[in-house]
Every structure is written in structure tokens, then in C-alpha cells.
Amino acid sequence: MISVKNLSKSFGETDVLKDINLEIGDDEIVAILGPSGTGKSTLLRCMNYLCEPTTGTVSIDDVVVDAAHRKRADVRVLRRKTAMVFQDYHLFKNKTAVQNVMEALVTVWKRPKAEARETAMALLEKVGMADRADFYPSKLSGGQQQRVAIARALAVHPQVLLFDEPTSALDPELVGEVLATIRQLAQERDFAMVIVTHEVEFARQVADRVIFMDGGSVVVDGTPEQIIEHPSDPRLQKFLSYVS
Numbered sequence: 001m002i003s004v005k006n007l008s009k010s011f012g013e014t015d016v017l018k019d020i021n022l023e024i025g026d027d028e029i030v031a032i033l034g035p036s037g038t039g040k041s042t043l044l045r046c047m048n049y050l051c052e053p054t055t056g057t058v059s060i061d062d063v064v065v066d067a068a069h070r071k072r073a074d075v076r077v078l079r080r081k082t083a084m085v086f087q088d089y090h091l092f093k094n095k096t097a098v099q100n101v102m103e104a105l106v107t108v109w110k111r112p113k114a115e116a117r118e119t120a121m122a123l124l125e126k127v128g129m130a131d132r133a134d135f136y137p138s139k140l141s142g143g144q145q146q147r148v149a150i151a152r153a154l155a156v157h158p159q160v161l162l163f164d165e166p167t168s169a170l171d172p173e174l175v176g177e178v179l180a181t182i183r184q185l186a187q188e189r190d191f192a193m194v195i196v197t198h199e200v201e202f203a204r205q206v207a208d209r210v211i212f213m214d215g216g217s218v219v220v221d222g223t224p225e226q227i228i229e230h231p232s233d234p235r236l237q238k239f240l241s242y243v244s
């Protein structure tokens, strides 16, 4: 169980996140929608402490990190329970696909190289990229790079996988292959997933729950039927009319 309590984040005078409260079940698939600049990326980054919240707590199972008195060891454990997939892939340019997937296994988890490579190959197989294992990112399409990035995120066995607009940087014809990969993971339900996306139809089909954020707050939180098919909040209605 992942829980975010009374989480706020300010950059200087700007309050970007205002008292966010969320609970996400162990195998729940949550989509986050909302206009740009509303704090969605900041929320994901706070959930794994890539970014330090100003106040509030983030917990995963028994690890509780309170912004007011965080312990470095707890932050490290929290980070290791999560993995993130970014809009622009963030692959290491000087490493091949398989080396990208192996990286954390070798450096963080201290796995022997041969074993790490075997695990990495199995993950590349899972995302349909085994035949490109020895390619450098520059030789892969955006969709292929993103699938490698997903394999890399899976390598660390996250309890929660955070996706920050995983298809926003892709040419339209490459979006489908990445959504298909995410959809497959959603069906397996091995971990929780939080997906920030503008793909409303995808969110409707894949998510158990949809959260709409605006102005640094959670405006509505409900089932895809409630949020996407029968939106009642005017800000949400306006947002949906723009993106769909």
C-alpha cells in the first residue's frame, strides 16, 4: 500500500502541490490527468523523493518518510521500492539496450554481470525488444527507447511503477506500441502503477481509478466511469473537451 498524506511542495513562493492525500493499493492502476503546470510531475517525483516535499509523508508499506524529519536510509528504501519511466526515456546514451536494463542490477543490487544480463534479456523479451539488445539508443525509435526504459524500470522489481507522460514525446505512430506494453503490465498486476497521461481513452480502459488534478490539488478521484464518462466538475469537463 502506497500512501501520500498532507503532501505539499513549494518552489520559493510558489505552492505547486497543496495538501495532496492519496492511497494506492498494492496492485492498483491509477491514471492522473490534468492540465500542464498543475504539478503532476512534481507529485510523481515527490512520491519517490526525486524531489523533496515541503511537508507531508510518503509511505510504502512499512517505510514512512515524513518531510519534517526524514531519515536518509528510509528515503533510500522508498526509492528502491519505486521506479519511474520518463517522458523522454532518460536512457544512458553510451550504453546498449541490454546494458541500460542491467545497470541498476549491477551497480545498485550488486548482481553478478552474467545473471544481470540474463534478467535484462528476459525483460527485453517481455517488452518485445530482445532483438535490439545490442543497439545503442541512437539507433532505436522513440517507441523502442521507451520500451527499453520500461524494461529497465522493471529490472529493480518496483512495488510501484511511476509513468510520467510515457507517450507524450512520441510520434503518433509510435504511441500504440508503448501503450500496448503498459497495458500488458497492467494486466499482469505484479505491482501498482501510477500513470500521468493525456491519453484519456487509454486511461479509461486501463486504470482502476482516475485522478484529475488542477492547480496543485486533487480535484476529483474516482472510477473511469465517474471521471471520464460522466464528469461533473466543470474544470474536468473543460480539460476533457481539450484533450479528446
Ligand code: ADP
Binding pocket: 011, 016, 034, 035, 036, 037, 038, 039, 040, 041, 042, 043
Ligand atoms: P505538470 O507535470 O502537471 O505539467 P509540473 O509538476 O512539471 O507540472 O510543474 C508544476 C509547476 O511547478 C509549474 O509551474 C512549474 O513551473 C513548477 N516547477 C516544477 N519544477 C520546478 C523547479 N524545479 N523549480 C521551480 N519551479 C518548478
Ligand code: MG
Binding pocket: 040, 041, 042, 164, 165
Ligand atoms: Mg509533467
